[in-house]
Structures are given as structure tokens and as C-alpha cells.
Amino acid sequence: MTQNHHKFCIAPMMKKTDKHFRFMARQFTKNSMLYTEMIHSNAILKGDVERLLKFDSSEHPVGLQLGGSDPNTLAQAAIIGQEYGYDEINLNVGCPSKKVKSGNFGVFLMKNVELLSSCVNEVKKNINIPFTIKCRIGVDDFEGEEYLENFLSTISDYGINTFIIHARKAISGLDTKRNRSIPPLNYELVYKMKDRFPDLKIIINGGIEEINNVKKQLNYVDGVMLGRKIYSDPAFLLQIDKEVYANKTNLEFSTGMQNYMSYILNLKNKKDVNRAITHLLQIIRKLSYTKEIRRRLLDNVKNTSIDLEDVFNCFKEDLDQKAHLQTH
Ligand SMILES: Cc1cc2nc3c(=O)[nH]c(=O)nc-3n(C[C@H](O)[C@H](O)[C@H](O)COP(=O)(O)O)c2cc1C
Structure with missing residues (x-):
């Protein structure tokens, strides 16, 4: 990774940023950094690793986000992630869910910096790809400027130089x-941390939804991460390569959609097809002319056997017509 791909990152989101969504996102931005959903390190060691970690080479640059709090298990999972070809390993130190609390990982590691340090140390010495942390500004009464400063100072001493910070506490x-x-x-508070640690790469996250805000944030920090906005409106990504990376891009909405539909038609199992269609439904929800297509796709997800290729052909015709109208 030569360019600073972290300038624009698509947030890890459970049940959303699976490999199908990431493939679709890549149709609209080549430069942004993508992340997997959080995958628990135990699942990688004990589960169907191929299903969990395999991804399409077009997804690069893509980071694997791990969850967990056992240093050895995390290190083993990170090594496997590296072998699978991920460009980065990221540790989730920001999730506050009940499950995470009972497992004492995610954001609760912000309360146990000693344990987090052991995890970071163990992973860091076992891999040679970038290792980054996604955290919050605090959790419960572990908060405030001094707390966050000490947190970043301690963890960066283990050789971590990139922090993605969700700018609200849990x-x-x-x-x-x-x-x-x-x-x-x-x-x-996040800007202050960048001032305090100018050599760290700080990526800001939380509540950012507009391109102007993305650009504004980049005056203060090294990168911006968006989650919910991207899932609800993936076509937003079409402006990123040009506006954020100043790269000329020839990516187009209709071509991207067509590539994604061809991708879906090549998927082998029904579960994958349905997951991939769920993301497609999300994007076409925004298009007023696709009501009928949407209904037919939903039928497919609900298990009615429909001719998917036929639905896609209709949709392609709609897209072509729309593109034609826009250029004339
Ligand atoms: C449905 C959903 C699932 C999420 N799953 C994860 C996750 O697996 N790992 C993680 O670090 N954050 C997860 N998050 C948090 C996002 O990465 C991000 O920090 C949060 O949504 C704030 O950014 P936003 O305001 O741009 O959405 C999730 C968020 C949503 C909405």
C-alpha cells in the first residue's frame, strides 16, 4: 500500500460489509480502504476459515477486523489473515455489545489496557502487515483527554501507528x-489527539455523511471512516476517488451495477445469492424507477424460484435507459 488508502475508509459492519458488499463497493471506488465485518479470533481458529476469510482479489486494499482478547488466539488468527492476503489486521476495541461485554473484548479492552497491550504485543510481533486499532474516545468513566492521551501513548509504544477513533464514548x-x-x-478531542501525536495516523469516525464534511475532517486528521451512510447509499462512493484522492476515475453507476449483477449470477450457493441481493436491494431502494425490479428481487430472497437472470436483464435495460436519458 503506497498511497494513503486510509484517507477514506468504509467501516467494518457486522452483517453488512461481507465480501459481497465489498465487491459492490469496489465497483464505485478503487482507492478507499475496505474492512471485513468483525470476526472473532476463535471463529477463525475453529470455524470454516475458507468461508470466513476468502475474498475477491478486486477488494484490495482490504483489512481484516478481528475481535477477541486472548493474545495467542488473536495472534494465530492474525497470522491466518495475513496468509489469506489481507492488507491489514485491525483489532476491534470499540464494540460495546452484550456479547462483547461478556467476552471482555471490544470496547471493554479500553478498561483493561494491560490485557490490550498483551494482545497488541503478541499480534504485532507475529505479523508483518500493518496492524491497526479501532477504538472509541472512551468507555463509561474511562474517558476524557488525559485518559485518551495515555491510552494512545501506551498502545503506540507497542509499534501501533494507526488508530481509527469513533468520536463518541461507549x-x-x-x-x-x-x-x-x-x-x-x-x-x-480526536483533533487534539492528532495535535498531541503528529506522527500517528489518526482516522476519525462517527456521524459523517456528507462529502464536504469528509473534506473538512481531512484538514485535521489523516483519514475519515464512514459506516451507515455508505451502507444506505453506496453510490455515494462514486465521488470519493475524485474528490478525496484527486484521481481521475471512469467508474460509473450503471457499469458497476452490471458488474455486480454478473457477480451474483456466478455465485454458487443460495445463501450467498440472497446476501448479495440484500445489498443490491439496499442500493436500488434509492432509485425511483425500480419498484417492480425490487419486488421481483425480494421474491427471490423469500425463496420463490424466479429467473434471476431475467430480472437482472430488465434492470440492466432500466439502467441503460436512464443513462441514455442522462446523456441526452
Ligand atoms: C450494522 C452495524 C454493524 C457494525 N459492526 C461493526 C463491527 O463489526 N466492527 C466495528 O468495529 N464496528 C462496527 N460498527 C460500527 C461502525 O464501524 C462505525 O464505527 C459506526 O457505525 C459509526 O460510524 P457511522 O456514524 O459512519 O456509521 C457497526 C455499525 C453498524 C451500523
């Missing part, structure tokens, strides 16, 4: 969804 007892909206955003 509150135990709030469910995961509320923990993404109730604790207030504090971008200023």
Missing part, C-alpha cells in the same frame, strides 16, 4: 444501536 448498558447515537460526538 456506555455500558446501552444497546449497540443506541451506543451509536446517544453518546455525543466529540470531534475536537
